[in-house]
Amino acid sequence: MVLWSLRRLTPFVGAPTVNAAPSGEPASYLPIVMRAPTPTPIPTPCNTSVGVLTNGDFERGLEHWVSSGNPQITDARAREGTHSALLGGRDSAEDVLLQGAAMPHWAESGALYLSVFMKSSDSTTDRRDSLSAIVFDDQQPLASAVVANISPRDDWLDLRIPIPNAVNYRSKSLIVFIRGSTDGAAPTTWYVDNVDLRFGCGATLAGAYSASPDAFIEPAPPELVARAAETIRALRAAGAMDFGEH
Ligand SMILES: [Ca+2]
Ligand SMILES: [Ca+2]
Numbered sequence: 001m002v003l004w005s006l007r008r009l010t011p012f013v014g015a016p017t018v019n020a021a022p023s024g025e026p027a028s029y030l031p032i033v034m035r036a037p038t039p040t041p042i043p044t045p046c047n048t049s050v051g052v053l054t055n056g057d058f059e060r061g062l063e064h065w066v067s068s069g070n071p072q073i074t075d076a077r078a079r080e081g082t083h084s085a086l087l088g089g090r091d092s093a094e095d096v097l098l099q100g101a102a103m104p105h106w107a108e109s110g111a112l113y114l115s116v117f118m119k120s121s122d123s124t125t126d127r128r129d130s131l132s133a134i135v136f137d138d139q140q141p142l143a144s145a146v147v148a149n150i151s152p153r154d155d156w157l158d159l160r161i162p163i164p165n166a167v168n169y170r171s172k173s174l175i176v177f178i179r180g181s182t183d184g185a186a187p188t189t190w191y192v193d194n195v196d197l198r199f200g201c202g203a204t205l206a207g208a209y210s211a212s213p214d215a216f217i218e219p220a221p222p223e224l225v226a227r228a229a230e231t232i233r234a235l236r237a238a239g240a241m242d243f244g245e246h
């Protein structure tokens with residue numbers, strides 16, 4: 001009864017007449033394939049951005065990071081998630097985290113983002129302890145920033161470190177270098193989270209999250225950059241740089 005009703009409701013007007021099977025064989029109707037000329041691509045504005053680091057939020061511990069000194073993973077404080085990396089926190093610390101990544105071939109702009117929460121028992125006016133974050137192309141620094149013991153403390157700083165002339169480094173292997181360095185007294189602790197080396201397609205890089213004004217960013221002084229380059233050379237010579245960079 002149901003089948004009969006359906007048949008009655010099915011309109012037969014305009015039923016296909018092509019590809020009709022010879023009498024006695026089941027009828028079959030093939031889908032019509034429209035063969036239009038290959039369309040000319042229409043340029044569209046590109047506003048894509050992509051982060052090229054892995055485990056920059058430290059939720060998987062130190063996985064994908066190369067370390068030296070004694071950086072720790074902690075759940076005592078986190079910008080997002082439940083974990084961050086702890087550098088310093090004691091006197092005479094030299095705690096380093098490194099990760100390599102390739103810049104996309106289409107990149108037009110780029111920046112290193114990271115969030116830092118600093119606690120310090122050292123001076124608020126004299127520089128003694130410092131966290132430096134540097135993006136290297138091989139041995140050349142492309143961008144850097146310092147959070148020293150005189151920087152704002154006891155709160156999260158969301159840093160954005162722009163990479164000038166990013167198009168010059170397309171497809172190149174880069175290294176993100178982070179070092180917490182303390183002197184012999186009054187230690188400083190840095191909690192680091194959400195490390196994000198991000199490249200954009202488009203003139204303006206889309207931020208991963210709200211960031212402190214660029215004006216806050218203070219480039220790493222030459223001696224810190226030189227020490228970072230030396231650390232990279234030493235780690236490379238020791239075979240510790242196993243993340244595929246050249
Ligand atoms: Ca985290
Ligand atoms: Ca100190």
